Amino acid sequence: MESCLDYHLKTAHTYESVRRPHYLDWSNYPSPFKFYRGVKTFPLPPFKFRGQETLDTLYRLCSDYGSDSLTLQEVANLAFSMNGVTKVEDFHGEPFAFRASPSAGALYPFELYLFLRSVEGLPNGLYHYQPVNHSLELLVAGDLFEPLKGALCAEFTGNCVAVVTTIYGRSAWKYRARAYRYCLLDSGHMVANGVAYLRSLGLDATAVSLFKDSRLNALLGVDGTREFATVALLPERPALFWGDEELPPFNYPPSEPVLRRPVREPLVEEAHRAGELADCQFYRPFPGSSSLFPEVTSPPLGDVILKRRSRREFTGRAMPFETFKHLAESSLTCFPSDWGFPKCNLYLQVRNVDGLQSGIYTPSNGRLELVQAGDFGPHVSYLCLSQRFVAYANVNVVFTYNFGGTCRDYRGALLEAGALGENLYLAAEAFGCGACGIGAFYDLELQAFLGLPPEELPVYVVSVGVLV
Known part of the structure; x- marks a missing residue:
């Protein structure tokens, strides 16, 4: 297996596959x-x-x-x-x-x-x-x-x-x-x-x-x-x-x-x-970031680590634009790693964020570019196996990966998606919002919905929403 695209496709969910009988052996x-x-x-x-x-x-x-x-x-x-x-x-x-x-x-x-x-x-x-x-x-x-x-x-x-x-x-x-x-x-x-x-x-x-x-x-x-x-x-x-x-x-x-x-x-x-490596014949790149950061008040990290939970009780109420901005900027722009950041592409399905048109966005040159306007919460909820809380999220971040590399690159992409997803968890908790990671979705339908090329597929979704 030279590329893990084969693995990813063989483990893709479809409407039919998730409805096949599967019994858990509790013993x-x-x-x-x-x-x-x-x-x-x-x-x-x-x-x-x-x-x-x-x-x-x-x-x-x-x-x-x-x-x-x-x-x-x-x-x-x-x-x-x-x-x-x-x-x-x-x-x-x-x-x-x-x-x-x-x-x-x-x-x-x-x-x-x-x-x-x-x-x-x-x-x-x-x-x-x-x-x-x-x-x-x-x-x-x-x-x-x-x-x-x-x-x-x-x-x-x-x-x-x-x-x-x-x-x-x-x-x-x-x-x-x-x-x-x-x-x-x-x-x-x-x-x-x-x-x-x-x-x-x-x-x-x-x-x-x-x-x-x-x-x-x-x-x-x-x-x-x-x-x-x-x-x-x-x-x-x-x-x-x-x-x-x-x-x-x-x-x-x-x-x-x-x-x-x-x-x-x-x-x-x-x-x-x-994806195994047998020697050290590789280059180890490390990302860097700007030294200019905004001033924003939030709880201490230790308190947030203790409080963090997967929270799904989204109310659908409006999220202030500044909250959305800080959530995205602090969580998704960099991670100190050697897998070649960024490995993933990002698509943000946004709804009910003050001052921001509902729709699908993707980062481009440090800004969010509107791909398609509209409230797609209910459809993204269906694509995530009809989990209702997804429809009420203010933002659903979809991580995708273009399968042009090796299985080691695939490992890096999923590690990155998980790491950035946890950053979203921490940032959301700091703002009194909720976050929940979703690894189960209709892979090919979500790919088609986002208009992705054949070898770019979703690998993770993280929902973030206002709780009260």
């Missing part, structure tokens, strides 16, 4: 937590962070900052910002833990690993973050940064590197072969929260998606098929590293299975395998 419901056996656990200090104002942080995501080592409290805050439990609710008589990052179907297919050195109170080593009790589980002791540099193709000086993996079977239990899309989007959500947190500390936080897959997976102690690395996060802007450090043998502790019976999807595994 095989996946555990949202991964538990290692026989590991030493280090409790982390509670999340204690308010930080810079949310919009101020988001506007400056691509500004030039510096690098520094993280303290134990900052490591704890980073882990919590990406994958912490922010709320526990009763679900049919059972407690259900919601996370800091959104996930399709609340299945949380992601895991978070941290490579640490010279952090006071923690031995050097590879850790798994355990959201259940906000702790770190030591998997391998020792300074692993040299082999990590070889795996990430990155030269760095800090004391913390976070790596996101996905156990795709958690998502495939419900979404079958389409799950790979959701796993990449969810990984983008997760790394976006980490980037925002580190940027609020004044660090050059960067999402790294280009790495040697087999080497990084081996260093994490995961099999690379059922669980595999999707993106790393460094609190600096790394230089490209061409070395090839040997990977020493490590003994990894066993873990409990997250599914009683494995869920495998050949299409997922083939698409992921087609």
Whole structure:
């Protein structure tokens, strides 16, 4: 599979496909937590962070900052910002833990690993973050940064590197072969929260998606098929590293299975395998941004991370133009990453925004260009499997990707869509609005509605609306 267009088309929804019988095997419901056996656990200090104002942080995501080592409290805050439990609710008589990052179907297919050195109170080593009790589980002791540099193709000086993996079977239990899309989007959500947190500390936080897959997976102690690395996060802007450090043998502790019976999807595994990199023969571009930003007041980022939820109770009432402007500008214009921003194209279906004609818009030379006028909320709602809240949104942002590149480019596009989508979540929450990501839509009908060329297809939709 040279291009993931084939995968994307084979997993496209149609009116007929979503109505075929599909029964969930509740006896095989996946555990949202991964538990290692026989590991030493280090409790982390509670999340204690308010930080810079949310919009101020988001506007400056691509500004030039510096690098520094993280303290134990900052490591704890980073882990919590990406994958912490922010709320526990009763679900049919059972407690259900919601996370800091959104996930399709609340299945949380992601895991978070941290490579640490010279952090006071923690031995050097590879850790798994355990959201259940906000702790770190030591998997391998020792300074692993040299082999990590070889795996990430990155030269760095800090004391913390976070790596996101996905156990795709958690998502495939419900979404079958389409799950790979959701796993990449969810990984983008997760790394976006980490980037925002580190940027609020004044660090050059960067999402790294280009790495040697087999080497990084081996260093994490995961099999690379059922669980595999999707993106790393460094609190600096790394230089490209061409070395090839040997990977020493490590003994990894066993873990409990997250599914009683494995869920495998050949299409997922083939698409992921087609995007693997075996060496560091690539260029790593980083985007930049203007140093001029508007003054806008918003709540501290830490408060917003704790409050963020997928909210669908849109009222349809008018959104002030300034709110819309800041939502779009702060969330969608840049993301510090190495996948070649921008990978996605954007289409904004707008309705009931003060001073802005309802219709479909697309960014062009720093401005919004009207593609077609009209209130298309009800039709976009139908295209998103008739989810009613979509019709009441003030803006539905459709992320599309032109399939001219490799499967690694496809990974980057979905990571980007997820990351920008999470920025929208944070910005909306800061304004007292709601946001909800949508990964399910009639792919080809939405493509036709937007008038896209044959090889440009939608990959994600995020709805944002006024709540009161």
